[in-house]
Amino acid sequence: MKITAVRVHTLRAALERPFAFSQWRFTRRETTLVEVSTDAGFEGWGEAYGPSAPIAAAVGEFFSPLVVGRDPRDTEALWDFLYARSIDYGQKGTLLAAISALDIAFWDIKARAAGVPLYRLLGGAPTEKIPCYATGFYYSEDYERAFRQEAARYLELGFDAVKMKVGYGLERDVGLVRLVREAVGPRVRLMMDANHAYDPVTAIALGRRVEPLEIGWFEEPVSPLDVEGYLEVKRNLAIPLAGGECEYTRFGFEPLLRRRALDYAQPDLCSCGGISEGMKIAVLASVYNIHVTPHAWGSAVGQTAALHFYAARPRQPFTTTPELRLIECDQTENPFRTRIVTNPIRFQNGCWHLPEGPGLGIQIDRQALAGFE
Numbered sequence: 001m002k003i004t005a006v007r008v009h010t011l012r013a014a015l016e017r018p019f020a021f022s023q024w025r026f027t028r029r030e031t032t033l034v035e036v037s038t039d040a041g042f043e044g045w046g047e048a049y050g051p052s053a054p055i056a057a058a059v060g061e062f063f064s065p066l067v068v069g070r071d072p073r074d075t076e077a078l079w080d081f082l083y084a085r086s087i088d089y090g091q092k093g094t095l096l097a098a099i100s101a102l103d104i105a106f107w108d109i110k111a112r113a114a115g116v117p118l119y120r121l122l123g124g125a126p127t128e129k130i131p132c133y134a135t136g137f138y139y140s141e142d143y144e145r146a147f148r149q150e151a152a153r154y155l156e157l158g159f160d161a162v163k164m165k166v167g168y169g170l171e172r173d174v175g176l177v178r179l180v181r182e183a184v185g186p187r188v189r190l191m192m193d194a195n196h197a198y199d200p201v202t203a204i205a206l207g208r209r210v211e212p213l214e215i216g217w218f219e220e221p222v223s224p225l226d227v228e229g230y231l232e233v234k235r236n237l238a239i240p241l242a243g244g245e246c247e248y249t250r251f252g253f254e255p256l257l258r259r260r261a262l263d264y265a266q267p268d269l270c271s272c273g274g275i276s277e278g279m280k281i282a283v284l285a286s287v288y289n290i291h292v293t294p295h296a297w298g299s300a301v302g303q304t305a306a307l308h309f310y311a312a313r314p315r316q317p318f319t320t321t322p323e324l325r326l327i328e329c330d331q332t333e334n335p336f337r338t339r340i341v342t343n344p345i346r347f348q349n350g351c352w353h354l355p356e357g358p359g360l361g362i363q364i365d366r367q368a369l370a371g372f373e
C-alpha cells in the first residue's frame with residue numbers, strides 16, 4: 001500500500017456565543033484536518049491542534065512530499081523518519097502537531113486495512129464504555145446564569161465529573177468555584193483548570209482556599225515551562241495536579257513524570273506526536289504510576305483518536321475505581337465536533353461507547369466539512 005496524496009482541510013467557524021478562559025476570548029473555532037489517500041482505496045483522517053496557518057504549511061509543504069509513496073502502515077518507521085527530518089528546527093510545537101495529524105491518519109488507515117477498530121489494533125480495551133468528564137464553565141458575560149444551565153445540562157447527560165476554568169484572579173476564582181460546586185452538588189467530581197495563569201504562590205493560595213470544596217485535580221496551575229513550580233505547588237496542596245497539554249513527545253514528558261510533577265498527565269494526541277507518541281508517553285507514565293487522561297479539545301477526529309488511545313493505553317496502577325477512568329468530553333460550542341461526521345460516537349449516560357467500525361470508526365460528512373472550509 002502506498003500513500004498517493006495528503007490533503008489539508010482548514011476548518012473555521014464563528015461562535016454563536018463567545019466565551020473566555022484565562023488567556024484569551026474565543027469568538028471563533030479553527031482546526032486543521034489531514035486526509036491521507038492510498039492506492040489501496042483506504043483513506044485516513046488526522047487532526048492537528050494549534051494555529052492552522054503554520055500547521056497547514058508544515059503538513060502541506062514540508063511533510064507531505066516526504067510521505068507520498070510510503071506505506072502508511074509503517075507507523076513507527078514513518079514517525080521516526082518525520083521526526084528526524086524536523087528535530088533540528090522544532091522538537092516541539094507546530095511541526096509536532098503536523099506529525100501528530102499525519103500519524104493519526106496513518107493509524108486510521110492501518111486499522112481500516114486490518115478491518116478492526118483502532119483501539120483493538122493498539123491492544124484492546126478492558127471495557128466497551130468509557131466514562132467521561134464534561135469540560136465547560138468558561139467565562140462569559142452572564143456566567144452565573146450560564147453556570148447553572150450548564151450544571152443542569154451536564155447532570156441530565158449523566159456526567160458525574162465536570163471541569164471548570166479558573167485563572168481570573170484569586171478572589172474571583174474562589175467565587176466561581178463555589179458557584180459551580182453549589183450548582184453541581186456535593187457528589188459530582190469537580191476539576192479546575194487555570195491554563196497556567198498563576199505563579200506558584202498564587203496557585204497555592206487558590207488551592208488552599210478551594211481545598212474544602214473537594215477538587216478532583218488542579219490543571220495547569222503554573223507555566224508548563226516551570227517544573228520546579230509544579231513541584232512547589234504539589235508540596236503545598238493536597239489537590240492532585242494535572243498538566244501536559246502544552247508538552248510534546250516522550251522526551252518532553254519524561255522529566256515531568258520522573259520528577260512526579262503531575263498526578264494526571266494530559267498529552268493531546270493532536271499535538272504531542274499522535275497515537276504513536278501518545279502510547280510511548282503512556283508507557284512512561286505507567287512506570288511512574290501516573291494516570292494519563294488526554295487533553296481533547298478539537299473536532300470529532302481528534303476526539304475519537306483520543307478515545308481509542310485512552311481505551312487501549314497501558315495503565316498503572318491497576319484499578320477498577322471509576323474516577324480514575326475519565327476522558328475529557330469538551331462541551332463548549334464546536335461545530336467540528338458535532339457536525340462533520342455522519343456517525344458520531346455513541347454517548348450515553350456520561351459514557352462513550354467505543355466505535356466498532358474499522359479505523360477511527362467515523363465517517364466524514366464531506367458536504368458538512370466543505371461548509372467550514
Ligand SMILES: [Mg+2]
Nearest residue numbers: 193219220245
Ligand atoms: Mg486544560
